[in-house]
Amino acid sequence: MKNICFALFTILVIGCSPKIFKSSWTKEKAPTTFDVRFETTQGDFEIHVERQWSPKAVDRFYQLTKHNYFENGVFYRVVPEFVAQFGSGDSIAINRWASVKIPDEKPILSNTKGTLSFARSTKETRGTDLYINLGDNSRLDTLDYNKVKGFPAFGKVTKGMDVVTEIFSRYKETPATKLTLLYKDRPAFFEMFPKLDVIKKAYLIKK
Numbered sequence: 001m002k003n004i005c006f007a008l009f010t011i012l013v014i015g016c017s018p019k020i021f022k023s024s025w026t027k028e029k030a031p032t033t034f035d036v037r038f039e040t041t042q043g044d045f046e047i048h049v050e051r052q053w054s055p056k057a058v059d060r061f062y063q064l065t066k067h068n069y070f071e072n073g074v075f076y077r078v079v080p081e082f083v084a085q086f087g088s089g090d091s092i093a094i095n096r097w098a099s100v101k102i103p104d105e106k107p108i109l110s111n112t113k114g115t116l117s118f119a120r121s122t123k124e125t126r127g128t129d130l131y132i133n134l135g136d137n138s139r140l141d142t143l144d145y146n147k148v149k150g151f152p153a154f155g156k157v158t159k160g161m162d163v164v165t166e167i168f169s170r171y172k173e174t175p176a177t178k179l180t181l182l183y184k185d186r187p188a189f190f191e192m193f194p195k196l197d198v199i200k201k202a203y204l205i206k207k
Contacts, residue, residue, distance in 0.1 A: 020067075021096040030055075030062035035158070035205040038070070042167050042197045045160025046205065047116055053109040054154035056102040057118050060127050061154065062204075069093060069128075070202040077176040078169040078197075080134060085119055085176070086199065087129035091183035094128050102127050107150040111137040114164070116155035122146040132157060132164055168195045 036047045051058045064070060069088055077085035088094055101124040111117060115133050117140070118126035133140075133153070140151045157164055175182075175193045182189040190196065 021093060023100065025063050025067050026060075026097070026100040028059065028063050028066070030058045034062065035207075036061075036065050036155075036202055037205050038202045039200040040075075040163070040167070040197055041200065043160060043163035045163045046158050047155045048158045049116075049155040050109075054105050054107075054152040056105055057126055057152055057154045060097075060102050060118075061116075061130070064097065064128070065202050065204055068201070069097065070199050073199040073202075074175075074182065075167050075197045075199075076179060076182070077131075077173060078134075078167050079172050080169050082134055082137065083131040084134055084164060084167050084169075085129060085131040087119075089182055089186055097128050098125070100127075101125075104148050105152050107141045107152040109153040109156075111140040111151060111153050114157040114161050115153035116157070117151045117153045120145075120148070120151070123148055134165060167197045171196065 030049070030051050032052075033048070033050050036049065038045050038047070049058055049061065070086075072090075073086050073088050075084055075086045077083070104120075104124055104126070109115060111133050113133055113135055117131055117133070119129040119131055120126045123146070141153075142150055145151075171193055175189075175196060178189065178192065181192070
C-alpha cells in the first residue's frame, strides 16, 4: 500500500519577493459553481468545482485562485496511480494563508480518479496545498488521519486529464522531503529536481 502522507508544511524560513496578501480575501465566498484553468509546463487542464461538495474548502480554493496564489507553484509530489500534489513556492504566502484556518468538513464527493482535494496534516490544516487523484483513492473518504476522518474532494478535472497523468512523476515522494530548500533557494531546488512540472498560472474561467 502506498504511503499516505498529506502533511501541510508550516514554513518558518523567509523567502524573497513575497506575494501580496490581504486577510479580507479569506472572507470571500465562492460562487455556487465555477471552473478553473491551470496552465502548466506539461500543458493545460480544467477543473469544475461545486460549493456544495465542501463549502469551506471551495471558498479557500476560489480565494487562492482569484488572488494568484498558484502562480509558479510546483507539482512536488507525484506518485503514479495515486496523487499529483502541488502548492506554492512562496513560504511567506503559505504561512499567511495557513494562518487563517478553515474548519474540517465531512466528505461528500469521493476521491475518485480526477478529483481535487486539499492536503492536510491535523485538525483544520486544509487550506494551501492540494492534490489531484491519479487513481481511485476512495479509501481516503473515510481514512482516519491524525484524528480527522476523510479528505473531502470538491472538484473534478473536466478537460486535460491526459495532461495531469503526464505530470512528471519519476521523483515520486523525494521532492516533498526537500521543500525547505525550495523556499530557501528555488534555483538550487530545481537543480536537484530539474524535471518537475510547474504551474504557470491558474485562473477562473469566465463564462
